[in-house]
Amino acid sequence: xxxxxxxxxxxxxxxxxxxxxxxxxxxxxxxxxxxxxxxxxxxxxxxxxxxxxxxxxxxxxxxxxxxxxxxxxxxxxxxxxxxxxxxxxxxxxxxxxxxxxxxxxxxxxxxxxxxxxxxxxxxxxxxxxxxxxxxxxxxxxxxxxxxxxxxxxxxxxxxxxxxxxxxxxxxxxxxxxxxxxxxxxxxxxxxxxxxxxxxxxxxxxxxxxxxxxxxxxxxxxxxxxxxxxxxxxxxxxxxxxxxxxxxxxxxxxxxxxxxxxxxxxxxxxxxxxxxxxxxxxxxxxxxxxxxxxxxxxxxxxxxxxxxxxxxxxxxxxxxxxxxx
Numbered sequence: 001x002x003x004x005x006x007x008x009x010x011x012x013x014x015x016x017x018x019x020x021x022x023x024x025x026x027x028x029x030x031x032x033x034x035x036x037x038x039x040x041x042x043x044x045x046x047x048x049x050x051x052x053x054x055x056x057x058x059x060x061x062x063x064x065x066x067x068x069x070x071x072x073x074x075x076x077x078x079x080x081x082x083x084x085x086x087x088x089x090x091x092x093x094x095x096x097x098x099x100x101x102x103x104x105x106x107x108x109x110x111x112x113x114x115x116x117x118x119x120x121x122x123x124x125x126x127x128x129x130x131x132x133x134x135x136x137x138x139x140x141x142x143x144x145x146x147x148x149x150x151x152x153x154x155x156x157x158x159x160x161x162x163x164x165x166x167x168x169x170x171x172x173x174x175x176x177x178x179x180x181x182x183x184x185x186x187x188x189x190x191x192x193x194x195x196x197x198x199x200x201x202x203x204x205x206x207x208x209x210x211x212x213x214x215x216x217x218x219x220x221x222x223x224x225x226x227x228x229x230x231x232x233x234x235x236x237x238x239x240x241x242x243x244x245x246x247x248x249x250x251x252x253x254x255x256x257x258x259x260x261x262x263x264x265x266x267x268x269x270x271x272x273x274x275x276x277x278x279x280x281x282x283x284x285x286x287x288x289x290x291x292x293x294x295x296x297x298x299x300x301x302x303x304x305x306x307x308x309x310x311x312x313x314x315x316x317x318x319x320x321x322x323x324x
Contacts, residue, residue, distance in 0.1 A: 112198070
């Protein structure tokens with residue numbers, strides 16, 4: 001079939017390659033080049049770069065209506081959308097002969113919106129997956145064409161899970177297109193009563209709230225990796241947390257330098273108090289249990305073991321992690 005492909009980030013690359021290997025892609029639509037990096041130089045979306053390498057025609061309009069005539073002349077059978085980044089207008093949804101198909105990295109109707117992978121980790125789900133739907137004007141609400149589930153590993157970050165779902169999603173999308181070409185594709189409605197929606201993440205979503213339980217904080221660290229990153233504020237600086245693990249309540253002195261201090265535990269210390277700084281990491285009391293921080297990155301610095309950071313900037317016995 002003739003498939004218009006719409007996508008922008010790296011997540012869409014496996015799908016682009018898989019569709020190009022089995023179907024004809026007359027045009028690829030992706031976001032315009034945007035300033036990026038410290039130098040704010042214009043940078044093309046990953047899909048634009050890969051599509052050109054595959055010899056495919058690329059359009060990067062600010063508005064789809066600006067290239068409507070070109071899209072109409074493409075005479076596409078179907079459009080496949082994978083993280084394009086724009087809402088599709090009604091006229092576009094009806095343009096291809098078989099309409100538009102979308103790939104979404106969650107088990108819809110759970111986690112509609114812009115952050116489904118992070119939300120699955122944040123909520124402690126053991127299983128997530130990918131869903132292909134018929135695209136409608138309502139966000140992620142179209143009929144389900146195909147779903148495939150996938151377990152979430154205990155140490156999996158949003159970055160590693162995204163890479164894996166991108167590959168699994170590409171295979172699912174090709175299966176849907178093949179079934180559409182064969183006339184065997186079936187669909188089923190989503191259960192609106194089970195729907196949940198979550199928008200884009202912001203940097204503020206990564207700030208660690210020590211009143212939460214340790215397990216929730218450990219999930220937050222994994223869910224915010226690689227962006228926007230989990231962090232805590234120490235003095236006036238934000239310290240990035242790359243790796244951490246939840247600990248059961250245990251007895252520990254506030255810091256290694258406080259052997260003569262009465263024993264303090266995560267059950268008796270206030271949330272945010274540093275219980276221990278050792279070769280293993282920095283242990284902090286939380287709303288329930290303790291979080292052991294294993295790897296950090298201070299503002300303007302490099303990633304390092306948390307123990308190295310604590311040796312360079314130790315806390316006073318019983319201090320809050322926010323203390324300078």
